[in-house]
Amino acid sequence: MKIEHFIRRRNAGGIGVKLLLVLAVLAAVVALLWVALLPRVVTSAIHSRTGFKVQVERLSVNPFTANVAIRGLLLQNPDGWPEPAFVDLREFRANAELFSLFGDRFVADEVVVDVANLTLVKNAQGTLNATAFNDSLSGQAEGEPSSGGGKRKFLIRHLVLKFDQMVFIDHTGARPVTKEYNLKLSRDLRDVDSVAKIVSPFTGSALGLVSDALGLPFKASPDLIKDLTGTLQDAGKKTGEKLKGLLDSLDKKKP
Numbered sequence: 001m002k003i004e005h006f007i008r009r010r011n012a013g014g015i016g017v018k019l020l021l022v023l024a025v026l027a028a029v030v031a032l033l034w035v036a037l038l039p040r041v042v043t044s045a046i047h048s049r050t051g052f053k054v055q056v057e058r059l060s061v062n063p064f065t066a067n068v069a070i071r072g073l074l075l076q077n078p079d080g081w082p083e084p085a086f087v088d089l090r091e092f093r094a095n096a097e098l099f100s101l102f103g104d105r106f107v108a109d110e111v112v113v114d115v116a117n118l119t120l121v122k123n124a125q126g127t128l129n130a131t132a133f134n135d136s137l138s139g140q141a142e143g144e145p146s147s148g149g150g151k152r153k154f155l156i157r158h159l160v161l162k163f164d165q166m167v168f169i170d171h172t173g174a175r176p177v178t179k180e181y182n183l184k185l186s187r188d189l190r191d192v193d194s195v196a197k198i199v200s201p202f203t204g205s206a207l208g209l210v211s212d213a214l215g216l217p218f219k220a221s222p223d224l225i226k227d228l229t230g231t232l233q234d235a236g237k238k239t240g241e242k243l244k245g246l247l248d249s250l251d252k253k254k255p
Contacts, residue, residue, distance in 0.1 A: 051078035
């Protein structure tokens, strides 16, 4: 009887090990499918919703930790735009707090944004590609005013911002006007909790372009200007120069 009991226990143990192996293989297959199919699903969804073309070299999302990593993202304007280029993103990485995704305040320990090139294109009708993309992604009709309320709060404890080049191409006139800005920007920012702190490294006419890209009318946002001014005052010796560049940019509708 003892021998038969031992054999039954051994067989049960063997079945348990096989079951664990099967589950491990299934988990590996699901993980591989997730990695392989996620970029296609995301790029297809963005294209179908906005009309903008997307290519991604690598995209990974961990649903258990709210960590996102993107490498080699190219975002191009829809067919019919006078220029194809829009966003050339080398890397985006975010290590966020999972439960903050379900609250009213997004919190991330670290966010890395490495932009090789941003091309802002205004078509003959006066529509900026960044605005068109944002409105299409949010489901807002063209020309419909955006609601000021309901903006989500956020905190990024460590923001690494790299920005090489920005281009503005205006097709509203008889001839296209192109302006290029070699920013060569590389900043480490701490405790970022406002858009003003994100754009604070930009000065002069480049700040106007960034405000357009983010959909921020600075003249209509005195609180944002005040926040930005306070950030610049903490910058050190170049505070006066940066503040002067900001004020100069506010006097110009477009660079």
